[in-house]
Amino acid sequence: MRRGAGSNGALAALGLMLVLATPAQAQIGPIKTFRDWISGCDNTKSCTALSLPNETDDEIAFLRLDRPAGPEGAPTLALKLRAQKLKPSFTIALALDGAPFPAAGRPLQATSVDGEVAEITIPPAEAEALIAAARKATTLTAQIEAASFKVSLAGSVAAMLWIDERQGRLNTPGALIRKGTTGTAPPAPTLPVIAGKPASGKPLSKAEAAALTKAMRAEVNRREPDTCEDMPDGFTGSDGAWALDDAVRLVAIACSRGAYNVASQFWLVGGRDVARARPAPFQGAGGNPANELINADFDPKTGHVSFYARARGIGDCGRSGAYGWDGKGFAVLRMSEMSECRLIPGDDWITLFRSKNSPAN
Template identity: 75%
Template structure:
């Protein structure tokens, strides 16, 4: 992920790339542009206008303007709808999206007007973000480039989507007292290995699960902040906590470890899900999931947003994706 003035862009392991305009830091209600493009010769870009505002009508019109000039050129109103009265998405038609991308070379501001409300979307950095995406996808100087187009050249095929086989916890479920005893023993062992590495907490997400007939997953909450709880995950053979080993969670955001933030394990699916908030309202941070494959927890999906600007989690940039079976 990389920031370009008022835009941020990122690509995942299959070179699907996303660019977002960043709302003003002081705004309570926001609008932003989202551009998505798959990799490969046939990967076509899509552009959408996203709104996060209070009391949006179910059906409404949007007037767009580029540096004060109506857009599209004829000044045609675009139609949008909101199911929940707080969020809305307006997909911009391919021809109009192409025109907007071309205009971004010179234009500085896109304005969206809804009844009496007006939203300003900065285009500063948009060209650099799209040029970066062209480079990541191998499109520079080819006919399909967003910015630096050429008349010839081929685009590399998209990388293959990894397939992850997730397995549910298949061992006999532990009784409540058995799970509590295993968690207590694991905490004692952690204190023996490295004193004060895991705090005693009156409330948390502690638990123990039988991943199979011989392996237990022990989950211990180790620290709590205002809006984040950090939890450690350990793989234990039977009840022998002295032989416990960390459940490593691989991440392309800086290595691996057995500690996740705001994490839960679902024994029915074998998934661990986490949501590390950058601040209390949860508009930035990192989220994702891992699947137990019988040996380790493999990455299923990772999304992130480095800048806190009221962008909801559904629009965070995907950095890793897979096909789960």
């Protein structure tokens, strides 16, 4: 597992693209960094806290705490490893500031499915003890034979306290940090249902799609010259046109490219009339203009547009998500983010929005 090159400048540039006013109905959740920890919550106030590995590490261990909202929302805590040559089954010994954890020093059992990734679910009693110990402890050490992994606890208490506040648990018996003797968390908000629609119009031929994307590119550059650069050979596959219904076409044109990101603009066109085309904005995903997505792909079978905006080449930070065509526009279905470039893989990015029909990809 080798670490790729990156820069704070790349992340800052992506951050500028991601700043966009979000409509009230989207309710995309917040994300916040606390020293070596990061926390975020989605639109149902289901929250996640992650420890952040050292920037110089090639092999990493990190803690992930998840907690749904509501009175019955119980926390789960897992230790995750990303390393080379992990055995299919092994034991792992934990220590807090050098002292065995749990106190009896009992090792935990772990398995790896591919030799590089392992997840160890920490039993509830031990998880509760670890959360309590985080008030004073500074480092959790995981020992696997001769290999040692360190997890910083700096900022963990603040991250969990922030989750308690977001979920309305402060000063209740169910709080992670600031416990009380009475009260309970309020009910979790309802998971939204997005009425998505597949593309239902007659599929366009390759020639029709090519003509429409070419005309749309010319129209964009007529409206705002030099805002959409011509793509070299090999990038034309990023362009596309689809019949959303019998009257409306979705047209995507690639407008800029970097080492690992291709930015595409999406337009809604009535028939072939590109002169009256209107932007298809994707609220909350960023982009300037607002109808721009990074590394995006449209699936006409589902009507979903997915994207994966990487802040640097190895893809350990950025934002990803999906939108669904509802017959009038594109509604957010799913949104995840990792604002710190610290080797956290995409499947562990923090979910900021989800719906009942969120796509699995």
